[in-house]
Amino acid sequence: MGGHRKLDLIIQNGDVVLKDRVAALDIGILAGKIVQLGEGLDAGSAAAVVDAAGLTVMPGMIDVHVHLNEPGLGEWEGFETGSAALAAGGCTTYVDMPLNGIPPTVTVSAMQQKLAAAQDRSHVDYALWGGLVPGKLHELEALHEAGVVGFKAFMSSPGDPGEDAFREVDDYTLLEGMKIIAGLGKVLALHAESEPIVSKLGQAMRASGRLTPADYVASRPIVAELEAVNRALFYAEQTGCKLHFVHISSAAGVEAIRKARLRGMDVTVETCPHYLVLTSSDLDRKGAAAKCSPPLRDDGEREKLWDAVAAGDLDMISSDHSPCPVSMKEADNFFDAWGGIAGAQSSVELVIGEGHVRRGIPLPLLSRLLSGGPAERFGLQSAKGEIRIGMDADLVLVDLNKTYILEAAHLYHRHKHSPYISETMHCKVAATYLAGRRVYDAEQGVSGRMQGRWVR
Structure with missing residues (x-):
């Protein structure tokens, strides 16, 4: 990463799921990519900071x-x-x-x-x-x-x-x-x-x-x-x-x-x-x-x-x-x-x-x-599927301590039937990030901006 260009986002204090272990790490994101992974990244070096304390961060x-x-x-x-x-x-x-x-x-x-x-x-x-x-x-x-x-x-x-x-x-x-x-x-x-x-x-x-x-x-x-x-x-x-x-x-x-x-x-x-x-x-x-x-x-x-x-x-x-x-x-x-x-x-x-x-x-x-x-x-491993430097910042933040019962009203797909309605979920997706941009969070729902791209 050249010069002192400010990071777009730091996701800090989460338990990050790597290929072979889970580690308490901060994730620095720039231009949609993971560019830093480490403990105690400087919050002042980013335009935005998300506190993921208590959450598990996965690809x-x-x-x-x-x-x-x-x-x-x-x-x-x-x-x-x-x-x-x-x-x-x-x-x-x-x-x-x-x-x-x-x-x-x-x-x-x-x-x-x-x-x-x-x-x-x-x-x-x-x-x-x-x-x-x-x-x-x-x-x-x-x-x-x-x-x-x-x-x-x-x-x-x-x-x-x-x-x-x-x-x-x-x-x-x-x-x-x-x-x-x-x-x-x-x-x-x-x-x-x-x-x-x-x-x-x-x-x-x-x-x-x-x-x-x-x-x-x-x-x-x-x-x-x-x-x-x-x-x-x-x-x-x-x-x-x-x-x-x-x-x-x-x-x-x-x-x-x-x-x-x-x-x-x-x-x-x-x-x-x-x-x-x-x-x-x-x-x-x-x-x-x-x-x-x-x-x-x-x-x-x-x-x-x-x-x-x-x-x-x-x-x-x-x-x-x-x-x-x-x-x-x-x-x-x-x-x-x-x-x-x-x-x-x-x-x-x-x-x-x-x-x-x-x-x-x-x-x-x-x-x-x-x-x-x-x-x-399926040939996507150069950019997706893992949390490491150089990969797309495609992330899901999961709360392992939150249980809830799925209701039809929670569902975003078109016709609200699912065999999982009325079942207890033993964790909850708290937020989803695509290329470092939040596309969903549990409080505000799905973002209105549709930025998904075709991956050849």
Whole structure:
């Protein structure tokens, strides 16, 4: 740092979560970057000072799995509302999925429509996924050139029957797509559930009038996840394609992926807060607000996932924020309700509250799952995912001593349903900073200035 230029901001007296430890440090910020880290920085050397005494300062979350539904389905969500919820939840960068917008991001022109919808309408930084779907293999290279972070494919039906909607891959598209994506050096993210298994089980349940939440869970068993994981790993071994498995719901799934990595495969795995804090027994109480696929599992499975978190066997935790209008959750039976959890705002509080406050898992490990791991996997690690000199000043201040009960009125996303409403949060996001500018604080809410930028 040259000369005596005044710092823009010092955040002082916080407990700062570094890669390998937590330390009482002050953070000096200039032009959106962290330029000083040390004890007792001179408050007079900054234009503004924030006292973070009693708060824990972490890198902002990087949520690589959100559906903000634009263009085309802004009535479901949208960049303004979705990114406001993410900012309020301590997320400073997100990666928007190629569905459920219309058109889905499977061509460059669709990507340009999405970027136009996001321009100057996001509270935090964003990147985009491209899609791998049948009939569009020839689009992959152009999407790569246009700046997507990777590609997403479904191995089971995405659930939207619309003519323009995203489609699951057949085996040919999966294999050929992996060859192309491997050549581009990109990562393929996969929703891994076996369509032949889940569709036949679902049909059988409907035919016999078994339409309860428990029947829905039984129609999407762990073996369907494992079959798809193992098939994708086999294809990736043949093609050399880098893989990322989204929202894995079972310890056996995590273990299959861990063993593949030990064999030398380039593969990562995420789970989501809902698999760590909710179980299938919550479905009767919470209804379709807690419906997702893969479905919530039983208590034993949840505990095994926490064991995998503590052992360092997971690479990241993402929200899979998948919103919809309330009416789509109000169906005559559980199978017909839209599957997707609106959780953008709650990830940091759930993971830190349940993982650290209640279970004692170290903050650096949890920070890696929320920030460092995603940054590393998707090429953002030169500027994001860690608190160190030279990085973007993307920060979340968390109060580990504050508990509260989440109410619908707290939520910023468009349709105020969430399975976490009425749940106790065991910590609270106090403030979120993007490039050193406060985009949220617990007193004043989300800032009106939308300064999130596209990260290529």
